[in-house]
Amino acid sequence: MKLLVLRKLHRWVALVVGLQLLAWSVSGVVFAWLDHHGVDGEGLVAAPVSRTLGSGDVGVEPAALGLDPAQVGALSLQAVNGHWVYRIETARGVELRRAQDGAPYRIDATVARELAAAAYRGDGRLSTMHFHDGATVETRTAGATWQAQFDDATGTSLYFSADDGALVAVRTDAWRLKDVFWMLHTMDYRGRDDFNHPLVVVAAVAALWVAGTGLWLLVRVFRPRRDVPS
Amino acid sequence: MGHRWLALFVGLQLVAWTASGLYMTAVDIDVIHGDALVRNVAPPVRLDRPLVPIAEVLRGRDDVVALHLRTLPDDGRAVYELVDAEGRRSLLDAATATVLPPFTADRVRALAEAYYAGRGRVAEVRLLASDAEIPREVRGRRAPLWRVEFDDWLETTLYVDAGSGRLATRRHRLWRWFDFAWSLHIMDYREREDVNNGLLRTVTPLAVLTASCGAWLVFYSFAFLRRRPRAQGVS
Numbered sequence: 146m147k148l149l150v151l152r153k154l155h156r157w158v159a160l161v162v163g164l165q166l167l168a169w170s171v172s173g174v175v176f177a178w179l180d181h182h183g184v185d186g187e188g189l190v191a192a193p194v195s196r197t198l199g200s201g202d203v204g205v206e207p208a209a210l211g212l213d214p215a216q217v218g219a220l221s222l223q224a225v226n227g228h229w230v231y232r233i234e235t236a237r238g239v240e241l242r243r244a245q246d247g248a249p250y251r252i253d254a255t256v257a258r259e260l261a262a263a264a265y266r267g268d269g270r271l272s273t274m275h276f277h278d279g280a281t282v283e284t285r286t287a288g289a290t291w292q293a294q295f296d297d298a299t300g301t302s303l304y305f306s307a308d309d310g311a312l313v314a315v316r317t318d319a320w321r322l323k324d325v326f327w328m329l330h331t332m333d334y335r336g337r338d339d340f341n342h343p344l345v346v347v348a349a350v351a352a353l354w355v356a357g358t359g360l361w362l363l364v365r366v367f368r369p370r371r372d373v374p375s
Numbered sequence: 376m377g378h379r380w381l382a383l384f385v386g387l388q389l390v391a392w393t394a395s396g397l398y399m400t401a402v403d404i405d406v407i408h409g410d411a412l413v414r415n416v417a418p419p420v421r422l423d424r425p426l427v428p429i430a431e432v433l434r435g436r437d438d439v440v441a442l443h444l445r446t447l448p449d450d451g452r453a454v455y456e457l458v459d460a461e462g463r464r465s466l467l468d469a470a471t472a473t474v475l476p477p478f479t480a481d482r483v484r485a486l487a488e489a490y491y492a493g494r495g496r497v498a499e500v501r502l503l504a505s506d507a508e509i510p511r512e513v514r515g516r517r518a519p520l521w522r523v524e525f526d527d528w529l530e531t532t533l534y535v536d537a538g539s540g541r542l543a544t545r546r547h548r549l550w551r552w553f554d555f556a557w558s559l560h561i562m563d564y565r566e567r568e569d570v571n572n573g574l575l576r577t578v579t580p581l582a583v584l585t586a587s588c589g590a591w592l593v594f595y596s597f598a599f600l601r602r603r604p605r606a607q608g609v610s
Contacts, residue, residue: 156593163590169396170582177575195440195460200433207422207429207444214422222429222442346400353393359589360386367383 148365155358162351165332169352172326184323186315189267189301198222202229205247225250225310226259232309239308252291252310260305261293264312269297276307282324285338287313385581388562392582395556407553409545412531414492418446421453427472429455444469447540448489449482456539462517464538478521478540487523487533490542495527502537512546512554514566 159166182188207220212233219234222244229244241250252260254274261271275292277284284290289307300321304314324337331340332348405411426444432455433439443456453469466475478486480500487497503509503520510522512532519537524530529547536543558567562575 156596159589159593160597163586163593166586167583167590169392170579170586173392173575173579174583176570177579178571181569181571197437197460198433198439198442199437200430200435203428203430203433206426207420208426212422215419217420217422218417220420220422220444224440340400341403346397349393349397349400353390353397355589356386356389356393360383360390363383363386 148362151358152362155355155362158351158358159355162348162355165348166352166355168329172330175323175326176330179319179323183299183317183319186299186301186317186320189299189317190264190303190312190315191266193264196224196227198224198229202244204245205242207231210242210247225252226256226263239306241309252305252307254291256310257291257293257305257307260310260312261291261303264303265293265295265301267295267297267299267301269295269301272296278307282337283316283321284314285336290314385578385585388578389582389585391559395559398556399553399560402549402553407550409529409531409547409550412493412529412547413490413533413542413545418448418451420444421446421451424453424470426453426469427455432457432467432472447486449485464536464541466539478535478537480521483521483523483535483540486535486540486542487521490533490535491525491531493525493527493529493531495525495531497523498526499524512551513544516543 216235221232230241273294290304293303295301300318302316328337332345333339441458455467521535523533531547534543563569
């Protein structure tokens with residue numbers, strides 16, 4: 146009798162979360178069979194060539210940049226697009242200043258195009274450049290970006306931060322396919338990455354219930370002594 | 376019956392998937408990452424003190440590919456952090472341009488205490504000198520790395536980069552459980568990172584089959600009961 150109640154509860158909960166159980170298992174198949182090298186766009190991007198910083202590259206010292214000393218959270222000297230620049234983090238964001246003369250170095254369309262050409266190792270050609278002034282579904286929390294779209298078979302997009310020129314995302318059609326199923330998997334239909342919201346937790350509890358009772362019913366049914374009509 | 380036999384075969388894994396999934400969704404990822412266990416230690420860069428010009432620091436050197444001006448969190452000293460092509464980091468006192476000696480265990484303890492925001496105390500400080508000594512929980516990290524264990528109930532462990540003194544990463548009990556849950560979830564029990572492994576590729580389609588059979592049974596039985604509500608008390 147208790148098993149009958151359990152079986153009913155198993156069915157009713159399964160009725161409610163049935164579609165999500167299917168969505169989870171189908172997306173699981175997709176994750177398992179989609180080659181993660183293709184999803185990550187491996188081989189499409191060259192490792193950045195590290196240039197050696199010389200004494201003559203620095204024309205202006207940090208103290209001479211005219212920064213508010215109380216505002217600077219981090220300060221680095223690094224190569225961006227073959228130029229030595231100071232990368233300065235303040236509460237207002239990130240800015241680049243040329244190490245040679247202290248002038249602002251902006252990641253404009255021309256610089257972004259050069260960054261894309263230097264980074265790309267695929268067999269396509271750059272087709273379009275787009276500027277995004279905020280987050281997109283393909284860049285998540287990366288802020289303002291330049292999108293370099295290539296005409297290769299994998300639909301490669303390289304995204305560069307509009308703040309400091311860093312390569313922030315490599316996206317391919319395989320990634321886009323995976324991301325749709327990732328959305329179904331996390332049940333975060335807006336941002337796609339949040340897997341700690343109440344809906345998915347409740348669904349997970351229900352799924353554990355269905356799987357647990359299902360397994361329990363199964364074990365009981367396979368026993369020689371049957372007290373459940375079947 | 377097909378549903379049952381299949382489900383018995385993958386039933387255990389279904390329980391593993393849903394249980395590990397529940398753990399990963401129920402515990403906030405910021406808690407897993409231990410955000411509350413460390414202070415956001417980036418002391419402001421001190422530009423108001425006299426520093427040795429960078430041009431002078433670089434004179435005669437040809438191994439620097441990036442440079443950071445930082446303030447150390449424990450003693451507040453301004454330092455230049457030099458990065459070479461291999462990613463190795465070394466520190467220079469920015470006020471005198473003298474090379475800082477490698478961190479001692481006592482100094483690493485002081486740094487770790489500056490990074491740590493919990494209530495425990497340092498239990499052990501150990502240098503991981505070679506890549507072979509890197510624990511699996513931080514696989515992919517490079518030696519030399521300091522491992523600092525605290526005696527709190529979360530078994531917090533801070534990893535401090537030996538070259539730069541930066542907080543490289545941290546681990547604690549809930550994070551380790553998350554790692555374990557993840558390994559169950561992707562069925563890669565050793566390396567815990569290969570989502571394309573053969574086992575997962577085999578069992579996931581069976582899960583789809585089980586869920587489909589189950590869904591069909593549920594819908595069928597409910598439809599059956601609706602049509603002939605008093606036929607039998609069996610499901």
